[in-house]
Amino acid sequence: MKQHEHIRNLALLAVVGLALAFAPGVLSVYLRSFLLFTMMYVVLALSWNIISGFTGYTSFGHVAFYGIGAYACAILVADYGWHWLPTLGVGAVVAGTVAVVLGYPVLRLKGPYFAIAMLGAAEGTRVIATVWDSLTHGGLGISLPSADTSFETYYAMLTLMVLTVLVAYRVGHSRFGVRLNAIREDEVAAEALGVNATRYKLAAFVLSAIFPAVAGGIQAYKVLYIDPPSVFFVQITIAMALMSMLGGKGTVIGPIVGAVLLYTVQELTWVNFPTAHLIAYGLFIVVIARFMPRGLMGLAIDRGWVRKGMVH
Amino acid sequence: MDGCSFAVPAGKISGLIGPNGSGKTTTFNMLTGIIPPDDGQVIYRGEDLAGLKPYEVFARGITRTFQITRVFREMTVLENMLSVTGLSVPDEVARSRAEELIAFVNLGHLRAEYGGRLSYGQQKLLEFARALMTDPDLILLDEPAAGVNRTLLQHLLDQIHRLQERGKTIVIVEHDMNVIMNHCEWIFVMDYGVKIAEGPPAAIQGSERVLDAYFGRRRV
Amino acid sequence: MRRSESGSLSLLAAFLVCAYALPFVVGALTGNVRLAEFWLANLASVVLSGIMQGGVYAMFAVGLTLIFGVMRIINAAHGEMVMMGAYLTWVAFFYLGVDPLLALVFTLPLAFLFGMAVQKVLLNAAVGAPELTGLLITFGLGLTMIYAAELIFTTDFRTIPYAPGTVQLTRTITIGQNRVISFAMALVISVGVYLFLKWSRLGKAVRATALNAEVAMVCGINVRRIYLVTTGLAAALAVAGGALVSIQFGFNPETGVVYTLQAFAIVILGGRGHYVGALIGGLMLAVLENLVSLMVPNGTAMVELAAYGLMIFVLLIRPGGLMGVKEA
Numbered sequence: 026m027k028q029h030e031h032i033r034n035l036a037l038l039a040v041v042g043l044a045l046a047f048a049p050g051v052l053s054v055y056l057r058s059f060l061l062f063t064m065m066y067v068v069l070a071l072s073w074n075i076i077s078g079f080t081g082y083t084s085f086g087h088v089a090f091y092g093i094g095a096y097a098c099a100i101l102v103a104d105y106g107w108h109w110l111p112t113l114g115v116g117a118v119v120a121g122t123v124a125v126v127l128g129y130p131v132l133r134l135k136g137p138y139f140a141i142a143m144l145g146a147a148e149g150t151r152v153i154a155t156v157w158d159s160l161t162h163g164g165l166g167i168s169l170p171s172a173d174t175s176f177e178t179y180y181a182m183l184t185l186m187v188l189t190v191l192v193a194y195r196v197g198h199s200r201f202g203v204r205l206n207a208i209r210e211d212e213v214a215a216e217a218l219g220v221n222a223t224r225y226k227l228a229a230f231v232l233s234a235i236f237p238a239v240a241g242g243i244q245a246y247k248v249l250y251i252d253p254p255s256v257f258f259v260q261i262t263i264a265m266a267l268m269s270m271l272g273g274k275g276t277v278i279g280p281i282v283g284a285v286l287l288y289t290v291q292e293l294t295w296v297n298f299p300t301a302h303l304i305a306y307g308l309f310i311v312v313i314a315r316f317m318p319r320g321l322m323g324l325a326i327d328r329g330w331v332r333k334g335m336v337h
Numbered sequence: 338m339d340g341c342s343f344a345v346p347a348g349k350i351s352g353l354i355g356p357n358g359s360g361k362t363t364t365f366n367m368l369t370g371i372i373p374p375d376d377g378q379v380i381y382r383g384e385d386l387a388g389l390k391p392y393e394v395f396a397r398g399i400t401r402t403f404q405i406t407r408v409f410r411e412m413t414v415l416e417n418m419l420s421v422t423g424l425s426v427p428d429e430v431a432r433s434r435a436e437e438l439i440a441f442v443n444l445g446h447l448r449a450e451y452g453g454r455l456s457y458g459q460q461k462l463l464e465f466a467r468a469l470m471t472d473p474d475l476i477l478l479d480e481p482a483a484g485v486n487r488t489l490l491q492h493l494l495d496q497i498h499r500l501q502e503r504g505k506t507i508v509i510v511e512h513d514m515n516v517i518m519n520h521c522e523w524i525f526v527m528d529y530g531v532k533i534a535e536g537p538p539a540a541i542q543g544s545e546r547v548l549d550a551y552f553g554r555r556r557v
Numbered sequence: 558m559r560r561s562e563s564g565s566l567s568l569l570a571a572f573l574v575c576a577y578a579l580p581f582v583v584g585a586l587t588g589n590v591r592l593a594e595f596w597l598a599n600l601a602s603v604v605l606s607g608i609m610q611g612g613v614y615a616m617f618a619v620g621l622t623l624i625f626g627v628m629r630i631i632n633a634a635h636g637e638m639v640m641m642g643a644y645l646t647w648v649a650f651f652y653l654g655v656d657p658l659l660a661l662v663f664t665l666p667l668a669f670l671f672g673m674a675v676q677k678v679l680l681n682a683a684v685g686a687p688e689l690t691g692l693l694i695t696f697g698l699g700l701t702m703i704y705a706a707e708l709i710f711t712t713d714f715r716t717i718p719y720a721p722g723t724v725q726l727t728r729t730i731t732i733g734q735n736r737v738i739s740f741a742m743a744l745v746i747s748v749g750v751y752l753f754l755k756w757s758r759l760g761k762a763v764r765a766t767a768l769n770a771e772v773a774m775v776c777g778i779n780v781r782r783i784y785l786v787t788t789g790l791a792a793a794l795a796v797a798g799g800a801l802v803s804i805q806f807g808f809n810p811e812t813g814v815v816y817t818l819q820a821f822a823i824v825i826l827g828g829r830g831h832y833v834g835a836l837i838g839g840l841m842l843a844v845l846e847n848l849v850s851l852m853v854p855n856g857t858a859m860v861e862l863a864a865y866g867l868m869i870f871v872l873l874i875r876p877g878g879l880m881g882v883k884e885a
């Protein structure tokens with residue numbers, strides 16, 4: 026990509042970022058919350074995309090990292106009186122460590138088996154959170170001291186989103202990203218070209234774990250109460266996957282577009298059709314997976330509206 | 338493979354031939370670390386490479402192409418080139434080298450096309466160019482001529498000779514006897530995992546043992 | 558290559574021995590284990606009960622392994638099909654007054670048709686596609702089924718009171734009657750299907766397609782039809798499993814998720830695509846779960862962990878499972 030294209034993209038990000046920064050002043054509480062959730066899903070979808078879209082290791086258990094971050098924040102704030110911001114860092118570190126420990130064995134598995142193992146890992150993490158009640162209060166959940174946290178969490182999430190977009194952008198337009206793609210396309214050939222697949226996969230996995238963890242921490246501070254089912258919610262994993270797929274797995278803009286679009290649609294249908302919307306959601310996944318596996322960006326690339334490849 | 342020993346002459350173009358299933362690609366796979374050998378050594382520049390991982394072998398200056406092309410299908414030609422590691426150079430330098438090599442194999446006009454959309458011959462050329470990104474010293478080519486038309490093949494062979502002139506060592510696995518006999522200085526022949534002959538083209542052409550292996554008058 | 562083949566099998570065997578020993582060790586450390594006659598008899602009941610439960614687990618897993626074996630598709634909605642079976646049986650029992658086992662006469666054909674419909678509409682596109690496609694499509698299907706069930710039945714847990722008595726096997730060992738009946742049914746059904754696959758023309762065609770679909774096609778087998786039959790059969794087996802579950806345990810729309818994971822664990826343990834492997838795996842998982850439930854504190858939650866742990870370790874040690882080839 027030419028220099029001016031990069032600058033153009035960054036300018037775009039800056040504009041959006043500023044608009045979002047000023048938004049709370051003019052918008053209602055509901056819309057503020059809506060924007061916060063949208064930004065969170067952008068973070069989640071982009072992160073998921075790093076390991077699943079770029080590297081091709083589809084993870085059905087990423088919600089585990091989100092949950093870890095949420096619990097890190099909740100435990101440290103409620104039980105140890107920490108200020109909430111540093112807990113985000115702790116959450117990120119714990120999630121990153123878990124990613125390394127878990128990733129090393131699990132990334133050896135091929136495609137769908139990795140997906141299933143991650144699903145098991147996420148469910149396992151949920152069970153551990155329920156059972157280890159000396160740390161996590163088990164099924165009772167943790168309540169944080171009440172306060173009006175909506176402004177702080179909004180700006181925290183905004184910052185996180187901008188950061189995530191920058192990182193994803195950097196990964197997507199670098200040789201690191203190209204090598205992740207190579208691993209996805211043909212791991213054996215990539216290794217024959219000098220790519221230490223294990224190290225690259227692990228790096229991608231850890232990178233993809235950190236941001237959801239921070240997002241989880243911010244969420245915990247926003248909602249002020251968490252318990253295992255609400256935090257290790259399988260819907261979150263599905264949302265991440267679906268948003269990435271809808272927008273276009275393996276691209277940078279894809280997950281962003283997918284997240285915004287899907288979350289907006291979800292909100293609109295939920296508001297208007299409270300029970301049926303969940304079924305529509307399930308059907309939506311089926312339809313996308315069946316008919317449009319390459320997502321909107323895939324369509325755009327095929328039509329020639331967008332250039333192929335990420336590095337030009 | 339069963340108790341084989343090869344000494345590849347440095348700085349020359351060698352051929353590795355044999356009937357289907359004789360173990361030629363397996364040999365390449367063992368040399369490049371894709372399959373670890375049960376026994377034996379792979380000595381390169383005084384170091385035993387047996388059991389190393391493919392990317393470690395690559396780091397020592399050995400690259401290869403594949404019998405059935407393994408280009409990265411959902412990535413562009415340029416991205417295929419840039420996926421190669423071992424170049425601790427800034428992006429622009431890597432990119433210009435990639436562009437150079439793409440032009441070298443006459444794929445310049447396809448630099449933004451997906452690898453999977455190239456024709457088979459073009460994929461072979463891409464693999465060839467890709468293998469040259471790091472300016473390796475030992476290049477293993479697995480059936481570079483298969484599926485490639487005459488003109489392209491001649492171009493390829495010219496490039497191979499140019500590489501050899503610059504001091505590279507090249508080993509070619511091939512079924513096309515014209516290519517082997519006219520372009521290799523030394524030939525190894527395998528059958529059933531065993532090396533049954535080696536020597537310059539003239540010696541191999543006249544060898545009864547080799548004819549047996551190919552046309553099966555006697556099966557050992 | 559042969560060295561690592563038997564090597565990984567022994568490693569797997571060693572792991573399994575440790576896995577079964579673990580509950581005992583934990584139990585001993587936490588004081589749940591006692592060397593008294595009544596406790597040992599209890600242990601025996603629990604193990605036996607586990608074996609019987611295993612019959613039912615095998616029912617869920619066998620369908621999954623068939624779909625994978627024939628079409629290389631991983632059915633993430635399998636647990637939801639089991640759940641569907643449980644609800645169908647429940648409806649038959651509470652609204653039509655039909656005995657749960659008798660209800661199988663209706664529910665099985667219904668399930669078969671459902672399976673065929675799913676295959677025709679959704680899964681035909683996933684055959685031959687990357688394995689992830691089938692996984693995602695069925696994932697979505699499963700979700701849809703969960704939410705549809707929640708809509709119709711709410712998230713309340715349901716049970717079917719059936720054969721509540723116990724069977725006295727020896728002076729000290731007793732087992733729930735419903736469990737014995739379930740096991741007997743599961744035995745009948747799995748043996749029946751086994752014989753079908755082994756001796757009938759259609760069954761042989763299914764096996765041939767599983768081995769090599771292209772060759773099967775060339776031999777005149779209508780592969781598309783076989784796919785329909787396979788998914789139909791798998792759905793029917795899942796629903797049968799659901800029926801048998803419904804008379805023993807409580808269920809709600811979300812319990813299917815756990816069944817799916819258990820089925821995955823069983824299929825992986827037994828060997829993907831191996832019919833008998835699924836049967837063995839089912840027995841093994843159920844016994845392990847029962848041991849954990851008995852001797853490990855927080856047993857009921859830990860039971861889920863046992864299934865995930867088993868699955869992940871088998872994938873890491875020997876992905877082909879007990880009956881498969883190392884890498885399968």
